[in-house]
Every structure is written in structure tokens, then in C-alpha cells.
Amino acid sequence: MSLTRRFALAALSATLLPAPAALAQPDPLPSWNQGLGKHTLLAFIARVTREGGPDYVPPAERIAVFDNDGTLWAEQPSYFQFQFALDRTKALAPQNPAWQDRPAFRAIVAGDAKALSALSHKDVQEILAISHAGMTTEAFARTVAEWLATARHPRFGQPYDQLVYQPQLELLAHLRASGFKTFIVSGGGVEFIRVFAEKAYGVPPEQVVGSSVVVKLQMATDGKAELVKQAQVEFVDDGPGKPVGINRFIGRRPIIAFGNSDGDHQMLQWTAAGSGPRLMAILHHTDAIREWAYDRTSQIGRLDKALDEANDRGWTVIDMRRDWKWVFPFQRQVP
Amino acid sequence: MSLTRRFALAALSATLLPAPAALAQPDPLPSWNQGLGKHTLLAFIARVTREGGPDYVPPAERIAVFDNDGTLWAEQPSYFQFQFALDRTKALAPQNPAWQDRPAFRAIVAGDAKALSALSHKDVQEILAISHAGMTTEAFARTVAEWLATARHPRFGQPYDQLVYQPQLELLAHLRASGFKTFIVSGGGVEFIRVFAEKAYGVPPEQVVGSSVVVKLQMATDGKAELVKQAQVEFVDDGPGKPVGINRFIGRRPIIAFGNSDGDHQMLQWTAAGSGPRLMAILHHTDAIREWAYDRTSQIGRLDKALDEANDRGWTVIDMRRDWKWVFPFQRQVP
Numbered sequence: 001m002s003l004t005r006r007f008a009l010a011a012l013s014a015t016l017l018p019a020p021a022a023l024a025q026p027d028p029l030p031s032w033n034q035g036l037g038k039h040t041l042l043a044f045i046a047r048v049t050r051e052g053g054p055d056y057v058p059p060a061e062r063i064a065v066f067d068n069d070g071t072l073w074a075e076q077p078s079y080f081q082f083q084f085a086l087d088r089t090k091a092l093a094p095q096n097p098a099w100q101d102r103p104a105f106r107a108i109v110a111g112d113a114k115a116l117s118a119l120s121h122k123d124v125q126e127i128l129a130i131s132h133a134g135m136t137t138e139a140f141a142r143t144v145a146e147w148l149a150t151a152r153h154p155r156f157g158q159p160y161d162q163l164v165y166q167p168q169l170e171l172l173a174h175l176r177a178s179g180f181k182t183f184i185v186s187g188g189g190v191e192f193i194r195v196f197a198e199k200a201y202g203v204p205p206e207q208v209v210g211s212s213v214v215v216k217l218q219m220a221t222d223g224k225a226e227l228v229k230q231a232q233v234e235f236v237d238d239g240p241g242k243p244v245g246i247n248r249f250i251g252r253r254p255i256i257a258f259g260n261s262d263g264d265h266q267m268l269q270w271t272a273a274g275s276g277p278r279l280m281a282i283l284h285h286t287d288a289i290r291e292w293a294y295d296r297t298s299q300i301g302r303l304d305k306a307l308d309e310a311n312d313r314g315w316t317v318i319d320m321r322r323d324w325k326w327v328f329p330f331q332r333q334v335p
Numbered sequence: 336m337s338l339t340r341r342f343a344l345a346a347l348s349a350t351l352l353p354a355p356a357a358l359a360q361p362d363p364l365p366s367w368n369q370g371l372g373k374h375t376l377l378a379f380i381a382r383v384t385r386e387g388g389p390d391y392v393p394p395a396e397r398i399a400v401f402d403n404d405g406t407l408w409a410e411q412p413s414y415f416q417f418q419f420a421l422d423r424t425k426a427l428a429p430q431n432p433a434w435q436d437r438p439a440f441r442a443i444v445a446g447d448a449k450a451l452s453a454l455s456h457k458d459v460q461e462i463l464a465i466s467h468a469g470m471t472t473e474a475f476a477r478t479v480a481e482w483l484a485t486a487r488h489p490r491f492g493q494p495y496d497q498l499v500y501q502p503q504l505e506l507l508a509h510l511r512a513s514g515f516k517t518f519i520v521s522g523g524g525v526e527f528i529r530v531f532a533e534k535a536y537g538v539p540p541e542q543v544v545g546s547s548v549v550v551k552l553q554m555a556t557d558g559k560a561e562l563v564k565q566a567q568v569e570f571v572d573d574g575p576g577k578p579v580g581i582n583r584f585i586g587r588r589p590i591i592a593f594g595n596s597d598g599d600h601q602m603l604q605w606t607a608a609g610s611g612p613r614l615m616a617i618l619h620h621t622d623a624i625r626e627w628a629y630d631r632t633s634q635i636g637r638l639d640k641a642l643d644e645a646n647d648r649g650w651t652v653i654d655m656r657r658d659w660k661w662v663f664p665f666q667r668q669v670p
Contacts (some may be wrong), residue, residue, distance in 0.1 A: 060539055137582055181541070194586045204395055205586030206516070206542075215582055217575040217601055224608035225601060227582050240552040247472055247550055247562050249584055251529045251540030266552055266560060273559035 028174040030325075031167040031332065037323040040316045041171065044279045048255065049178050055277040057255060059179040064256035065246060065267065066172070068186035068193055068210075070301040071260045071283050072201060074163040074328075076292045077154065078300060081188050084147050086116070088131035129231035133213055137191060137227045144195040158330060161196045166332055167324045172201055180256070185246055186210045187238035187263050191229070209249040211237045242267035254278075260285065265306040268315065280315040282306060287321040290331060363509040365660075366502040366667070372658040375651045376506065379614045383590065384513050390612040392590060394514040399591035400544075400581060400602065401507070403521035403528055405636040406595045406618055407536060409498040409663075411627045412489065413635060416523050419482050421451070423466035464566035468548055472526060472562045479530040493665060496531045500618075501667055502659045507536055515591070520544045520581055522573035522598050526564070544584040546572045577602035589613075595620065600641040603650065615650040617641060622656040625666060 032038040048057040069075040089108050099105035104123040107115030119127075132140065148161050156163065172182050184203050186193055190210030197203040214230040237245040243266055246254065257264070257271035260283040268280045284303065285294050295303040310317050318324075326332045367373040383392040404410040424443050434440035439458040442450030454462075467475065483496050491498065507517050519538050521528055525545030532538040549565040572580040578601055581589065592599070592606035595618040603615045619638065620629050631639040645652050653659075661667045 060533070063541075183541075190583070190586065198395070206398075206518075206584065208586065212583060215579050217578050217605065225578065225605040226608065227578060227605070243552050243560065243562060244550050248525070248547060249541065251525065251543065270552065270560040270562070273561065 028177070029167065029170045031170055033323055033325055035323055037316060037318045040279070041281070044256070044277070045174065045178050045180075048277050057277065061252065061255065062175075062178070062180040063183065063250060063252050063254040064175050064180045065183045065185045065209075065250075065254045065258070065271070066168070067259040067261070067264045067267070068184050068188055070285065071258055071264070072164060072168050072172075072184065073161070074153075074165075074291060075301050076294070079188070080160045080163075081192050083151070083160070084144065084192070085127050085131040087147060087151055088143060089127050092130065132189065132192075133229045133231035135229060137215065137229060140191055140229055141195050144192055148196055156328070156330075158328075161200050162330060163328055164200050165324075166326055166329045169201065169329075172203070175256070176202065181207065183207045183209060183246075183250060183254075185237065185242050185267060187236070187241075189213075190237070209237060209245045211235055211241075238263045240266045243270035246270070257281070258283070259306070261301040261303050262306050263301075265309065268306060269309070272313065272315070280310070280313075281318060282310050282315060283318045284320060286319050287324075287327065289321075290327045291320060293321075363512070364502065364505045366505055368658055368660055370658055372651060372653045375614070376616070379591070379612070380510065380513050380515075383612050392612065396587065396590065397510075397513070397515040398518065398585060398587050398589040399510050399515045400518045400520045400585075400589040400593070400606070401503070402594040402596070402599045402602070403519050403523055403545075405620065406593055406599075407499060407503050407507075407519065408496070409488075409500075409626060410636050411629070414523070415495045415498075416527050418486070418495070419479065419527070420462050420466040422482060422486055423478060424462050427465065467524065467527075468564045468566040470564060472550065472564060475526055475564055476530050479527055483531055491663070491665075493663075496535050497665060498663055499535050500659075500662060501664045502662075504536065504664075507538070510591070511537065516542065518542045518544060518581075518585060518589075520572065520577050520602060522546055522571070522576075524548075525572070544572055544580045546570055546576075573598045575601045578605035581605070592616070593618070594641070596636040596638050597641050598636075600644065603641060604644070607648065607650070615645070615648075616653060617645050617650060618653045618655060621654050622659075622662065624656075625662045626655060628656075 029038055029042065047053065047055045048062065050056060066072055069079055073080070086108055089105070093099055093105060093109050103115065104119055108127070148159060151160060152158065153160055153163055175182050182203055184193060184197055184201070184207065186209070188210055190208055190212050193210055194205040194208050197208050198205065212234045214232045214234045215227045216230055217225060218228055220226050235241065235245065242264065246267065253274040254271050255274070255277065256279045257268050258281045259268055268282070271278055272280050282303065284307070285292055285301070287293060294301065295307060307317070309315070320327065364373055364377065382388065382390045383397065385391060401407055404414055408415070421443050424440070428434055428440060428444050438450065439454055443462070483494060486495060487493065488495055488498055510517050517538055519528060519532055519536070519542065521544070523545055525543055525547050528545055529540040529543050532543050533540065547569045549567045549569045550562045551565055552560060553563055555561050570576065570580065577599065581602065588609040589606050590609070590612065591614045592603050593616045594603055603617070606613055607615050617638065619642070620627055620636070622628060629636065630642065631637065642652070644650070655662065
């Protein structure tokens with residue numbers, strides 16, 4: 001710990017010394033260690049919700065946006081949605097014997113990690129189309145739900161939707177209890193995330209913004225209207241797409257934005273460019289023991305330019321190893 | 336009044352005879368006349384919110400979608416957003432002397448109704464681009480707010496946002512009090528509607544689905560991130576686009592859909608195709624005295640195929656003249 005940080009913490013301890021009445025309040029973020037990160041979050045929320053205070057923000061404008069992969073749940077060793085696409089393609093292979101002539105599909109069926117890492121852009125597009133298109137929106141949601149119920153993460157042996165971050169679940173709940181609307185703004189597929197976001201995070205489908213494929217209305221053989229997913233990308237909610245997606249879906253500039261990679265950079269910049277109080281936060285993956293440690297050179301969730309700007313502008317950088325008591329719910333030690 | 340209708344009303348009066356406790360409840364829809372329309376709406380809401388009842392719907396799934404033009408506010412003698420585009424173009428004409436050489440722009444400046452009705456598709460596209468693009472999202476919202484504050488409707492002499500339907504305001508409020516989330520799903524521009532929807536209808540920006548132009552992130556000269564509207568249509572939220580827009584923005588099939596024209600037909604069909612209790616309603620403009628009377632042959636808000644299907648399938652058709660005590664708030668007679 002640097003001298004500066006020790007001083008800052010000592011100053012915090014003094015100013016945060018609770019009044020007797022406050023002692024009775026339970027800690028809304030019990031999985032966060034005491035420190036600058038936790039203090040910044042709690043102080044900001046208190047500041048914008050104090051009626052009559054100079055930085056009061058009315059509830060209708062309390063919009064908080066969170067990236068998903070690497071911010072609310074893990075994203076290693078590969079994005080979970082890509083693993084879903086591989087598993088789904090593998091499951092469909094027996095009904096598609098012609099795929100055996102294709103090296104990419106043989107690699108998927110064999111689980112050949114080296115060959116998989118060398119998939120061409122065209123292969124990846126085709127795998128995404130096979131696993132995400134040519135079916136109704138309801139049928140797709142069912143395949144995602146079945147996958148979540150049966151697939152297990154290679155390192156932790158848990159269902160993928162158990163690899164959510166316990167400290168972030170507490171932050172989302174505290175924000176909502178403080179009158180915020182919490183949104184997910186993800187580069188991942190909107191229809192993929194909506195399947196589990198309500199149960200996992202308490203975020204309803206209408207508060208998920210994400211990438212999408214074209215969807216078309218058609219009449220089923222029984223004469224009923226249905227929506228069918230097409231193998232054509234409609235919107236990529238990543239990088240500069242994130243402010244565009246927020247504007248399109250939410251129509252209001254957030255006052256809190258939380259990300260973890262350069263894909264969140266423009267969302268953080270656009271949030272920062274608004275007037276009035278605002279909080280930009282980045283989760284830095286520094287915990288190789290309990291989760292993973294990666295940043296500037298990672299193929300997945302690269303955090304480089306956004307980290308520089310965070311340091312330059314004093315955005316809040318959360319250090320996973322130092323700021324979080326535990327990472328996943330299943331690692332939690334209840335005394 | 337037909338014999339059948341008289342019998343139906345007599346039956347209703349009997350079944351609706353309130354128990355003594357119910358008499359104390361204020362009527363949530365005071366601007367609706369007693370009749371089949373009002374009864375159907377109230378009975379449906381009571382049915383899906385009765386805990387333990389066979390048709391109970393949990394609050395998270397209580398999604399109600401409303402078209403805007405002709406369903407929540409008036410749309411005659413032309414769509415209000417088109418009038419905004421004309422007024423905006425006219426206001427910009429003095430700074431654009433070259434427009435004087437163009438017949439379409441001369442017609443706009445002169446307010447020549449006959450010439451305006453003959454505008455070509457290209458002219459209309461250009462007027463929409465001039466009035467809706469080439470500025471930041473914030474600047475656009477300001478021009479809409481200024482227009483709403485100053486422009487007056489040609490027939491009623493009222494600001495356009497006073498031409499909302501009082502009975503629908505009561506229905507929206509009653510739905511929200513009953514745990515529904517109320518959404519607007521409009522062929523109109525999403526950024527146009529969001530400017531007044533919260534104040535006029537109590538619908539926040541994030542619950543407005545509409546048509547949109549492409550929006551691009553750019554860095555302003557002060558280094559701040561901003562979003563600029565482009566002269567390129569991105570999404571048309573009309574006809575088959577309405578179920579697509581609902582799926583994209585809301586991610587759940589509504590259980591109530593309310594429209595007034597063939598542009599709402601597919602939204603009503605897709606809502607109807609879901610399982611469980613659902614209500615499809617159409618506002619039929621039958622009131623030439625207090626509002627307008629139009630349907631199958633109207634250039635604006637044509638109601639033809641959707642009316643046939645409503646009659647075939649027993650969807651709820653609201654007859655403005657018969658079902659509403661008054662139309663606009665300024666027509667309301669408080670005893």
C-alpha cells in the first residue's frame with residue numbers, strides 16, 4: 001500500500017466514522033472490502049439521492065448501465081455465449097453429416113482447442129448463424145435455457161449463470177433500493193442475456209440492451225404470428241455502438257456506467273460527457289487465484305485505452321483482488 | 336342501439352351491480368361511458384391481477400403496448416410530427432435562400448396546402464432530413480420542446496400535446512396502478528415522442544419504442560462525446576416492424592395491445608398469438624363532432640384490414656363517440 005493510499009484511507013476512516021444511528025444500518029455491500037472503491041460507490045449513491053442536497057438527482061434520471069461479460073459475470077477462458085454456440089453446433093452435428101467434411105466442424109465436435117483457436121472469421125460467422133438463427137425467438141430462448149441448465153464451466157464445474165459476481169449483485173440491489181433503474185448494456189446478444197438476466201441479476205428483459213440479429217415476422221402454419229431470427233447481424237452493441245444502443249433503447253444518458261474493457265470505453269466517455277454528478281467505474285481483473293488476471297494484452301476483455309483514460313480522468317478503478325471479499329456466490333464464506 | 340346491444344347492456348348492469356364494499360372505490364375510468372368497452376377493459380385488468388385466480392399474470396409479465404398517433408393523441412388533419420417537420424423547415428428557410436428556387440420549399444413557406452399535398456416522396460424525405468438530422472440528440476430534443484411550446488393545432492388552437500385523449504390517460508394510469516408497465520409502440524420517431532411522453536402520458540423515455548434514424552458517436556470540439564442524428568432511416572416501427580420493435584426493445588410479448596389503424600395490425604396479431612389471457616383493442620374514430628370520423632379510406636390512420644380481423648376474432652373495438660364521455664382534457668366537463 002502506498003503512502004498516499006494509507007493517508008486516503010485514514011482520512012476516509014475519519015470522515016466515515018458513523019454516527020450512532022447509522023450503526024444500525026446493515027452494510028448494503030457486505031462482499032466489498034472497506035476501501036476507496038467501496039467508499040466511492042456508496043458516497044456517490046448517497047450524494048445523488050439526498051433530497052435537498054446540491055447533487056440530488058430525481059429518480060426518473062437515476063439510470064445505471066452495466067456491461068455484462070467481465071463486469072457482471074466472468075468471460076474466461078472464452079465468452080460464455082461463444083461456448084454456447086460451440087456446444088449448440090456440436091449438439092446439431094449428428095443431424096448434419098455433411099459437416100464432417102469441414103475441418104472447423106470436426107474441430108468443434110472433437111473439442112480440439114488448438115484448431116478452434118484458429119477458426120476463420122467465416123467459420124465463426126457460420127457457427128453463430130447455426131446456433132443463433134433460423135428459429136423463432138421462443139425456440140432460441142429455450143435452447144439457451146437448456147444449455148444453462150446442463151453446461152458446466154471448464155474451470156469451476158458450475159453452471160455458467162453461477163459465475164456472476166457476488167459484489168456486483170449487491171451493488172445492483174443497492175442501486176435499485178436507492179431508486180435507480182439498472183440496465184445491462186452488452187456486446188453480447190440481447191436475446192441470449194435476457195434468458196437469465198432477470199433471475200441472475202434482477203434485471204428484466206426490457207432493461208437489457210445488446211447486439212442483435214435481424215428478426216422477421218411470419219405467419220406459422222397454424223396462422224399464428226411468430227418472429228424468426230435471421231442469419232444477418234442487425235446491431236453490434238460494442239465500442240461506439242454502446243452509447244448508440246443506450247440512446248436508442250433508454251433515451252437518457254446514464255449517470256453511472258460500469259465496464260471492464262475497451263469495448264466499454266465510449267460508453268464511459270459518453271456518460272462522463274453529461275452534466276451534473278456522474279460515476280464512471282471499471283472493474284480491473286487482478287485476481288488470478290479466485291478468478292483471472294488480465295488487461296492490456298488479453299484477447300478477451302482487453303483493457304488498455306480505457307484504463308489509461310480512467311487513470312487520467314480519475315474514473316473509479318475497482319481492483320478485484322483488493323476490493324472484493326469474494327468473487328462468486330459459491331466462494332462466499334458466511335461467518 | 337340494437338336489440339342485441341340493449342340486451343348485453345342489461346346483462347352487464349346486472350352482473351356489474353356493485354357489492355356495498357365496492358361502492359366506496361372511485362371509478363378508475365371516469366371519462367369512459369358505461370358499456371361493453373369499459374367493462375371489457377376493467378374486467379380484463381381485474382382478471383389478470385386477481386391473485387390465486389385462474390388467469391393471474393405476475394407483475395413482471397404485465398406488459399401493455401399502445402400505439403401513439405390516433406390511439407393516445409390525435410393524428411388529424413396530418414400527423415403532428417409531419418407538421419413539426421414543415422414548421423421546422425419553414426423556420427430554417429430564411430437562413431437557406433437557395434431553397435427559394437425549389438417549388439416544394441416555396442409551398443412550405445407559403446403554407447400552400449394544395450402544393451403540400453402533392454409533395455413527392457423525395458421532397459418529404461428531404462424535409463424529414465432537414466428537420467430531424469444533422470444535429471445532436473440533445474439539440475433535436477430542444478427543437479421539439481420549443482415547437483410544442485409555441486405551435487398550435489389548426490382546428491383546436493391548443494398546443495399539440497394538449498390533444499391527448501383523456502380516457503386513455505385514465506386507462507394508462509389505471510394499468511400502472513394495477514402493476515402494468517405501459518409502453519408506447521409508434522410508427523413515429525422515438526426521439527420525437529420521448530420529448531413529451533413522460534409529461535403527457537407518464538411514460539418514461541425507456542418505455543417508448545419508435546422509428547429511428549441512424550445516430551453516430553462523435554467527439555465535439557471540446558473533446559466531449561456526443562451523438563449526432565444522420566439523414567438515414569434505421570428502423571421503421573410500423574406494420575410488421577411493430578412486433579419486431581417490441582421484441583427488440585421489450586423482449587417480452589405484451590398481454591395488452593391497443594391501436595387504431597392497419598399499422599397496428601401485426602402488433603395486435605402477434606399479441607393475440609401468445610398463450611394465456613390477452614386483450615387486443617382498437618380505437619375506432621367515429622366522432623366527427625368532438626374529434627374526427629375516419630376509417631377504411633382515410634389517408635391517415637387507415638383502419639380496414641385490422642377492423643375486419645377485430646370483428647372476426649372478437650377483439651375489443653372502442654367506439655369513440657359512444658364509449659368516451661369526452662375526448663380531450665380541454666373538453667372535459669367537471670360537474
